[in-house]
Amino acid sequence: MTKPPISTNPQSVPVFGQASLAEGNAESNKESLEHLQTGFELHQDGRIEEALALYHQILEQESENADAFYLAGVAYFQVHDYVQSELYLETALALEPGRSDILINLGNCRHAQSRLEEALEAYSQAITTDPNIAEAHNNYGNILRELGRFDEAESALRQALRLKPDHLPARSNLAGTLRSLGQLEDAEAEARKALEFDPAFDPALTILGRILLDHGKTDEAIEAFEKAMQLNADDLAPRMSLANIWHQRGDMEKALNIYNEHLSQNPHETMVLSAKALLLNEIGGKDRAKALLDYEQFIKPVKFDRAPNYNSLNQFHAALREHVEQLPDLKFEPLLKSTRQGYQAEQLERDESTPIKTLKEIIAEGVEQYCVKCEAINDHPLMPIPEDLSITIWVTILEGAGHQHPHIHPSAWLSGVYYVNLPEIMEKNKEGHAGWIEFGQPRDEDKYKAEPLLYTVQPEEGLMVMFPSYMFHRTIPVNDSPAQSSTDKRISIAFDVMAR
Secondary structure: OOOOOOOOOOOOOOOOOOOHHHHHHOOOHHHHHHHHHHHHHHHHHHHHHHHHHHHHHOOOOOOOOHHHHHHHHHHHOOOOOOOHHHHHHHHHHHHHOOHHHHHHHHHHHHHHHHOOHHHHHHHHHHHHHOOOOOHHHHHHHHHHHHHOOOHHHHHHHHHHHHOOOOHHHHHHHHHHHHHHHOOOHHHHHHHHHHHHHOOOOOHHHHHHHHHHHHHHHHHHHHHHHHHHHHHOOOHHHHHHHHHHHHHHHHHHHHHHHHHHHHEEEEHOOOOHHHHHHHHHHHHOHHHHHOOOHHHHHEEEHHHHHHOOOOHHHHHHHHHHHHHHHHOOOEOOOOOOOEEEEEEOOOOOOHOOHHHHHHHHHHHHHHHHHOOOOOOOOOOOOOOOOOOOEEEEEEEEEEEEEEEEEOOOOOOOOOEEEEEOOOOOOHHOOOOOOOOOEEEOOOHHHHOOOOOOOOEOOOOOOOEEEEEOOOOOEEEEOOOOOOOHHHHHHHHEEEEEEOOO
């Protein structure tokens, strides 16, 4: 049975349980197997919604069919509904513990949500179950590379290549790892070796372009990036690299054309919208940038004075504060996140406690108000409002000089923050905007020369601030003294609204 195409990070590889599908579980009846086969074929043809309908039909009759849960999880991943994908994959894994194909795709799902250490654990379990799957070693090495553990990444990727020398993602990832280790000659050799296997493998062209840039061979790098773009118009990596070259060379219009070309086919692409907004400000100042950075129109604060299930907002905030401070998975300065001197816990959308259920009702009300206000807006990349939305929620607890670096939310359409608890120092230091949320400040490494177009919002307990996910934002640091109690902490709940 042929594997269905799955949209994922081209550097990470999905694996499918073909034998399980072909043979079926002993308990599965003939009708379920036929539906599973038909759903798989629809899945292969890209008819995901029809495939999902069949998988759900199977699960209505057989609530413990691991293959149906598994393929539904893969299908949800393909339409970028990572919350549902993870739920279905975890259920499949609970029914068939240790199954390597499920573990690999569960790792991919967590990787897509930037939960790298959890993804690493899933891949590690897959390798323990079956150490001879090259894809597991590749994906494991890819995560290690993103975590900056380059020596370990090199070892894992070389093991993938020992198992499967023509594994192109592993060879491309190895080239990227060697580049990070400063071994440019070896990195270039690996990238070119991948292209010998397949001259049309665009990730190898992209990493080759970056290596050529490191060598100062800019014209050759441009050629590599342009070829990668021709081969895969949806891959952002070569497009962003090429636009950055033109930006650094001062040819802003060429960089802008690259962004516009991509947005003509992908109008909601968060990373490109963010880069375009900053480039417009660089080219023509706030008048050109305002098309995307119209803060007063698109940043919408909503103040809540009540909370379902509670007698008062204060009672709700006290319960919510107590709940989130006791979350077992709070992490201090989580890797590859913008939080500094603070804690963060994710996946609150899966929390069914009373405070979080109430919070989800408040978020739903706020998002609905935002959508209603935007319905009349035409001819803007934020519009039209996506028809099918999903949400992820996380808490951030900042102490002392805790803050968040400038960042965007690249997977989302709309983002927001709800303020639960604010330290007294914020009230005393209004002039310095301590603890306020500021929009428009890019990262230092982005190297823009023009003065950024800035906009600040003063937080209040019970205030929700919603904004397009492509807008850079940060938290202005509060002070240098550590917080002593929950009332001294800045506790906020952030959420992303994503188009499925």
